Amino acid sequence: MDDLKYGTRNKRGDWAPNQPVKTAPLFAFPPRLKAVLKWLPHYFFPWNMIFAASAVAYWAWVIPPVERLQTLGIEWIAWLYVVNAISVFLFYGAFELHLYVFKRQENRFKYNGRFPADQKSKAFWFESQNLDNILRTFLSGVTIWTAVEVAMLWAYANGYAPWLDFAENPWTLALIALVVPIIHEFHFFCIHRLIHTPLLYKWVHSVHHNSVNPSPWSSLSMHPVEHLLYFGTAFYHLILPSNPVLMLYQLHYAGFGAIPGHVGFDKVEIGEDKLVDSHAYAHYLHHKYFEVNYGDTLIPLDRWFGTWHDGSAEGEARMQERYRRRKEKLAVRKARVGIGEAAE
Template identity: 55%
Template sequence: MNDLEFGTRNKKGDWAPSQHLELPPFWSWPPSLGRVLGWVMGYVWPWNLVAIVTALLWWQLVVPDAGTLRTLGWGWALQLFAANWLGLFAYYGFFEWRYYRRRVQQRQFKYNGRFPAEQPSDVFWFRSQNIDNFLRSFLVSVPIGTAIEVLLLWAFANGWAPAVSWSDHSVYLVCLVLLAPVLHEVHFFVIHRLIHWGPLYRWVHSVHHNSVNPSPWSSMSMHPVEGAAYFGVALWTLLIPSHPFLAVFLFHAAAFGAIVGHLGFDQLALPGGGAQKSSAYAHYLHHKFFEVNYCDNGSVPLDRWFGSWHDGSPEGERLMQERFSKKKERLNAA
C-alpha cells in the first residue's frame, strides 16, 4: 500500500487523509439512497457486528440462567469477568501485536508518525504508555464495566428492571439492539463534554488524554470515575423497557467498540490481503486537539450542532482556531 496516494505526510512523519470527514448522508438534502445504503453497511460492518456477535456468544456460553442470576454470587460474577477480560485481551492484543509490535505495515496510514514505545514519559506509570494503558484498561476499566454488567443482570433476574420478552416483542427488541450504538454515541457525547469541564478534566479525564498518540491499549485507559461513567451507558436499561441481553450488548458495544477511535491507523492491512478502513480519524483529531469531535463521527451530528466539529479540512482547522481564540478572550476577560 502506498499511503501517499490517499493522503499527505508532514515533516514530522504524521499522515493525514486527503478525504475529509463527512456527516452521515441522511443529514444531507436531498439524501442519496446509494450513499445511505453504503453508510448503513458501514454502520454494521465491521465494528458494530463484532459487538453483536460477541454479545450473542457471551449470552449463549457465559451468562448463566435467570435462576442463577437471582442470587448475587462470586461464582458467576467472576466467570463473567474472566470471559470479559480474556475476550478483550485477545481482541485488543491482536491489534496491538499486529500493528504495533510486528508493525506489519510500518507507518503506512499512521496518523502520528511515531509509535508510543518510542515516546517514554513521566506522565505514565513506569514511563511507558503501553504499560500504563494496559494496566488501566484491564485492571481498572474492565472490572468496573463488568461490575455494572453483573448488577444489571442481577436486577433483571429479580424483576427490578423493566423487561419485555423476545417472544412478545421481538421486532421492538431487534430495533433496540440495532439502535443501541446510537444510544451509546449520545451517552458518550454527554459524559465526554462533562468530563472536559476544567476540574473534572484535571482530576479525571486527563488520565485518558495523556495518550496524545493513542494505540489499542489506550482505548479503555481511564480514571475509575470515567470508566464508571463510560460503561454506565448500560444503566439506561433501568429506564428503557428492554431485555437483559441489551445490558450485555451495551457492555460489548462500549468495551469492544472503544478500540475504533484508538487504532492510530486510517487503514489496516488485513492478513489475507487488502485493507480495512478504521474510522479512527475523528477521534484521533480529538486526542490531537482535545476540544473537538467529542462524539467522533457518529450517526447523530452532535459535534456539528454544538460547534465542536472538525472534519480534518483547512476550513475545520480555521473554525477550531476561531473557537479557541474566542475561548481565550473570554478567559482573559474573566
C-alpha cells in the same frame, strides 16, 4: 500497500487522509434517502456486527442461568471478570501485536508516525504508555465493566429491568438493537463534555488524555470515575423495553468498541490487498487537539454545538477562530476584574 494513494505524510512522518471526515447522513435535513441506503452497510459491517455477535455468544456460552443471577455470588462474578479480561486481552492484543509489536504495516496509515513504546514519559506509570494503559485497562476498566454487567444481569433476573422476549416482541427489540450505537454516541458525547469541565478534566479525564498518541491499549485507559460514567451506558436498559442480550450489546459496543477510535491507524491491512477502515480519525483529532470532536460521526452533535473538526484546512480555521474568540472573552473578563480591584 501504498498509503499515499489515500492520504499524505508530513516531514514528521504523520499521515492524514485526503478526504475530510464526514458525518453519517442519518440526521441530515432534508432527508437523503439514497445516501442513507448507501451508508447503511457501513453501519452494520464490520464493527457493529462484531459487537452484536459477541453479545449473542456471551449470552449463549458465558452468562450463567437466570436462576443463579438472582443471587449475587462470588463464583459467577469472578467467572465474568475472567471471561471479560481474556476477551479484552485477545481482542485488544490482536491489534497491538499486528500493528505495534510486529509492525506488519510499519507506519502505513498511521496518524502519528511515532510509536508509543519508543517514548518515555513521566505522565505514565513506570514512564511507559503501554504498561500504564494495560494496567489501567485491567485493574479498573475490566473491573468496572464487570460490575456494571453484574448489576444489570442481577436487575434483569430479579425483575428490576424490563425484559422483552424476542419471540413475542421481535420488532421492538429489532428497533432497540438498531439504536444501540445511537444511544452509545449520545451518552458518550454527554459524559465527554462533562469530564472536559476544568475540575473533572484535571482529576479524571486527563488520565485518558495522557495518551496523546493513542494505541489499542489506550482505549480503556481511564480514571475509575470515567470508567463508571462510560460503562454507565448500559443503565439506559433499566428504562428501555429491552433484553439482556441487547444490554450486553450496549456494553460490548462500549468495551470492545473503544478500539477503533484509538487504534491509531486509519486503515488496517488484512492480507496484501484488503483494507478495513477504523473510522478513527475524528477521535484521533480529539486526542490531538483536546477540544474538538467530543462525539463521533454517527450523530452530528459536534456540528450542532460548534466543536466539529473534519481534518480539513477549513476545520482547522474554525477551531483556531473558536480559540481566538475564547481568548478574547478571557482577556475582557480579566480586564474587568482588574478594574474592579483597582476601584476598591
